[in-house]
Amino acid sequence: MKVMGIIFANDGSLEGLTTHRTTASVPFGGRYRQVDFALSNLTAAGVRQVGIISRHHYQSLINHIGAGEEWGLELEEGGLEFLTPYAMSATDSYRGKLESLYAAMTFLTYGTEDAYVILTGSTILCNINMKDVLASHIASGKDITIVTKAGVANGKKQLDLAIKLDKKGEVADIAVDYAAPEGYLATMDIFVTSKKWLAEQVREHIARNLFHMDRDLVLGLWQKSEGSINVYQFPGVVLYNESVAEYFHNTLALIDTKTRHDLFGYNHPVYTRVRDRVPTFYGENSEATDIVLADGCMIGGKVTNSVLFRNVTVYPGAEVSDCVIMNDAVIGEGAELKYVILDKDVTVRPGAKLIGTPDNPVIITRGGLV
Amino acid sequence: MYFQKKRCIAMLLAGGQGSRLKVLTENTAKPAVPFGGKYRIIDFPLSNCVNSGIDTVGILTQYQPLELNEYIGNGQPWGLNKTHSCAQVLPPYERHDKKSGWYKGTANAIYQNIDFIERFDPEYVVVLGGDHIYKMDYSAMVDYHVKNGASCTIAVRNVSLEEASRFGIMNTNPDNSVYEFEEKPAQPKSTKASMGIYVFDWKVLREFLIADEEDPNSSNDFGKNIIPNLLNAGHKLMAYEFDGYWMDVGTIQSLWEANMDVLGKDPVFDLRGGKNATIYARNNALPSSYIDKDAKVVNCFIAEGSEVYGTVRHSIISIGCTIGENAIVEDSVVMPGVVIEPGAIVRHAILGENSRVGCNAIVGGAFKPKDKKKISVTSKGAVVEANTVLLPGDML
Numbered sequence: 001m002k003v004m005g006i007i008f009a010n011d012g013s014l015e016g017l018t019t020h021r022t023t024a025s026v027p028f029g030g031r032y033r034q035v036d037f038a039l040s041n042l043t044a045a046g047v048r049q050v051g052i053i054s055r056h057h058y059q060s061l062i063n064h065i066g067a068g069e070e071w072g073l074e075l076e077e078g079g080l081e082f083l084t085p086y087a088m089s090a091t092d093s094y095r096g097k098l099e100s101l102y103a104a105m106t107f108l109t110y111g112t113e114d115a116y117v118i119l120t121g122s123t124i125l126c127n128i129n130m131k132d133v134l135a136s137h138i139a140s141g142k143d144i145t146i147v148t149k150a151g152v153a154n155g156k157k158q159l160d161l162a163i164k165l166d167k168k169g170e171v172a173d174i175a176v177d178y179a180a181p182e183g184y185l186a187t188m189d190i191f192v193t194s195k196k197w198l199a200e201q202v203r204e205h206i207a208r209n210l211f212h213m214d215r216d217l218v219l220g221l222w223q224k225s226e227g228s229i230n231v232y233q234f235p236g237v238v239l240y241n242e243s244v245a246e247y248f249h250n251t252l253a254l255i256d257t258k259t260r261h262d263l264f265g266y267n268h269p270v271y272t273r274v275r276d277r278v279p280t281f282y283g284e285n286s287e288a289t290d291i292v293l294a295d296g297c298m299i300g301g302k303v304t305n306s307v308l309f310r311n312v313t314v315y316p317g318a319e320v321s322d323c324v325i326m327n328d329a330v331i332g333e334g335a336e337l338k339y340v341i342l343d344k345d346v347t348v349r350p351g352a353k354l355i356g357t358p359d360n361p362v363i364i365t366r367g368g369l370v
Numbered sequence: 371m372y373f374q375k376k377r378c379i380a381m382l383l384a385g386g387q388g389s390r391l392k393v394l395t396e397n398t399a400k401p402a403v404p405f406g407g408k409y410r411i412i413d414f415p416l417s418n419c420v421n422s423g424i425d426t427v428g429i430l431t432q433y434q435p436l437e438l439n440e441y442i443g444n445g446q447p448w449g450l451n452k453t454h455s456c457a458q459v460l461p462p463y464e465r466h467d468k469k470s471g472w473y474k475g476t477a478n479a480i481y482q483n484i485d486f487i488e489r490f491d492p493e494y495v496v497v498l499g500g501d502h503i504y505k506m507d508y509s510a511m512v513d514y515h516v517k518n519g520a521s522c523t524i525a526v527r528n529v530s531l532e533e534a535s536r537f538g539i540m541n542t543n544p545d546n547s548v549y550e551f552e553e554k555p556a557q558p559k560s561t562k563a564s565m566g567i568y569v570f571d572w573k574v575l576r577e578f579l580i581a582d583e584e585d586p587n588s589s590n591d592f593g594k595n596i597i598p599n600l601l602n603a604g605h606k607l608m609a610y611e612f613d614g615y616w617m618d619v620g621t622i623q624s625l626w627e628a629n630m631d632v633l634g635k636d637p638v639f640d641l642r643g644g645k646n647a648t649i650y651a652r653n654n655a656l657p658s659s660y661i662d663k664d665a666k667v668v669n670c671f672i673a674e675g676s677e678v679y680g681t682v683r684h685s686i687i688s689i690g691c692t693i694g695e696n697a698i699v700e701d702s703v704v705m706p707g708v709v710i711e712p713g714a715i716v717r718h719a720i721l722g723e724n725s726r727v728g729c730n731a732i733v734g735g736a737f738k739p740k741d742k743k744k745i746s747v748t749s750k751g752a753v754v755e756a757n758t759v760l761l762p763g764d765m766l
Binding site for chain 2: 029030031069254255257260264265269270271272274276278279280281282283284285286288289290291292293294295300304307
């Protein structure tokens, strides 16, 4: 079965964390970046041709993914392609996913026409068997499959795409950018279609100045009854990192063993760029409990309920609780951190105190000194 | 095919059994034995090569090579898989003139691979062992070799006079040129012990390998034959003194000690990087490690993919291990993939890869310096049944 994957690297924003990087390259879970989940989902299902569509500041993304060798995408045929933007005739940059797909039409239409394409975002993290999704799509005989999650809609969270099914499992309602009430399914930003159908739809929509994937394509088709929709419901753990508060909450959720095992072992391993770091060392007077952490750290102080990335140094006498500490941070003696996100390369001076709240963690941006 | 000429290449002798490591090398060549939480012994000489600017390495394998070959693969973890670099596994092979078969000795192993070396037309060949833990810049040794106009340079370290009779000893003149080599001398005249690291002028070595092969009485060994023959023929041999950390991890005791040496705030042997000092290893796709709310971890290494629910003190916990609730691990080396079930106690032990210690089982006893040889060992995949005891110094 020929199938290609397309990953959208810039969807949404995570405030200070995405000032200098795509949402796809935001670090996550100690040793990963968010895009690792989408990439691993695709390649674990045997996808050997992956395009990555990025709009801006994609330097860190290219650095991270390189030629794709960690995911087995360093191939003679197919493999990995960065679909970086160029100004469109009508607009400065892409206004929506359909417009970016239009710009990537050469990639999309390359090779056999009867192949399938899996579209995926990079901020909704899961460990999903894409072969299953593809099989469901083919068996349904429908134009497009939307992967969804039950139990996310709560009347408060704004969903990009909310779908209600009737008793027979047919689509009863579709809404876009909607704080849907309980009972609606939330999109996981993963779609499957045939290449041919998608290319046609992109051309037709762009010709009419319609560029929004959820609003113009999915909702539009359904309202005009011009396309058929298959809804796939994923049972596993799904983390929606669509705001800093969600990102913070979901990162600390990895401390829960069930969530962690589900996300990292549900279907396949999650691959990432390898960095050669020594194992983490815990000092004579360290107190480390309820933490998830990568290699290369030196833990001298007290660290609880936190996630630490590679090469973090916590000096004796420092106290870190309920924090997300990214690579290469140095936390000085006697410093106290609670509800804090430290981006990469941050130095916290001895004795410094940073206290945030669960919904409003303090963010120290990359390279900061506090 | 085009082969880029190399000034210097390395040949890594990785074929030995390492029988003194007993159950740990029953099914694995010694260079593939895990070390330091995420490494294997061969990572040290291989990373040293890369950090010394040597990008062409022949790796001679013979004993139980499956795991070692898998581990080396195409050399990618060490960056040795590029257009003009390689980590080439060289197993023994059959030849039309019958001058082949199993590697008879260290020198014969290199002899059988003269064709491999000739492809790169090197000036110098570095010959290394695959069973030592150390960081060393071989390029400085090659420079020393060239500067002194030697045919062969041997790395040496100073040992105590008592220890000297366990090593190959270089007796040297004041300028560090070697006038005599003695294998395990009863009355040592010098304390300069060979580290099994040689730099040779390739033309000279080639000639001596061929001559050695013609000698039916030779045991085809560098220490026993090639070095004495070079001396007898009047070639200039130099001793290159190395004073950094170096440990022959050929025994259970020394393997345990070397692992303990990487621990501490200022460790005896610092595994951490620094310029040109990173040790590279093949990495597995394992998630971040997890330390539970009831865990206690002190003075230890815990590698990625491990989950700790119990207590760990002064130990190495390698990749992908699980330490269950209320389990206690002290003064131990826990190799990759080990599971220690709840309530088990492990002290002064080496647990082989993927072995398992059942609930409430006891392995080993408290570490006492006077009993430092009484290390309990489990072999790869061994199971210490629940509620049973593996005594200090016992092997399973």
